[in-house]
Amino acid sequence: NAGVTQTPKFQVLKTGQSMTLQCAQDMNHEYMSWYRQDPGMGLRLIHYSVGAGITDQGEVPNGYNVSRSTTEDFPLRLLSAAPSQTSVYFCASSRGSSGGAYEQFFGPGTRLTVL
Amino acid sequence: GENVEQHPSTLSVQEGDSAVIKCTYSDSASNYFPWYKQELGKRPQLIIDIRSNVGEKKDQRIAVTLNKTAKHFSLHITETQPEDSAVYFCARMDSSYKLIFGSGTRLLVRP
Numbered sequence: 001n002a003g004v005t006q007t008p009k010f011q012v013l014k015t016g017q018s019m020t021l022q023c024a025q026d027m028n029h030e031y032m033s034w035y036r037q038d039p040g041m042g043l044r045l046i047h048y049s050v051g052a053g054i055t056d057q058g059e060v061p062n063g064y065n066v067s068r069s070t071t072e073d074f075p076l077r078l079l080s081a082a083p084s085q086t087s088v089y090f091c092a093s094s095r096g097s098s099g100g101a102y103e104q105f106f107g108p109g110t111r112l113t114v115l
Numbered sequence: 116g117e118n119v120e121q122h123p124s125t126l127s128v129q130e131g132d133s134a135v136i137k138c139t140y141s142d143s144a145s146n147y148f149p150w151y152k153q154e155l156g157k158r159p160q161l162i163i164d165i166r167s168n169v170g171e172k173k174d175q176r177i178a179v180t181l182n183k184t185a186k187h188f189s190l191h192i193t194e195t196q197p198e199d200s201a202v203y204f205c206a207r208m209d210s211s212y213k214l215i216f217g218s219g220t221r222l223l224v225r226p
Contacts, residue, residue: 042204042218050212059117102147102208106158
């Protein structure tokens, strides 16, 4: 199993550009989440999904969209990039309530810089 | 509110000593409390977790205690080793399966 994969590893955007961060998992996990990590601020939840077709907002959803059309994929879209979105983005998945396990398995992260 | 307060933000201990990190929360619907370790440049990894119907859980040198009445939970690391140096995050999950993290504790174990 590859686990949780994220692409790209690094990205530089200009203010106003849009892009999609990709996340995929091959563990048949129900739950998937996106976090951003800024220095000294820990991991903040952006959006999460408890199953295909279901998404919900986390702590800091503004400026980001998600969709969950399949169990495996959970892309994060930046609509119009701003310098405040410069961060490291982590995708995570867990088995969820049907599997009785909530351990989050994190991807390797995407380092995004917005100029 | 949603936040999880984590203290201290930095902790320096001598090798062999114990380290304790504490987190507090206010949402009484929280039912799952994991702890993650993140080494420099790496992704976070689960080290131990506890559910709301349990007061304490141990795994070798690591233990977590939960006081639901006081709404706080703590990570205890005994006989610390240099490889324990990392950033540790607590988190809580609420009834909508939202996982909220604390701001992290940077632990330094001095040889």
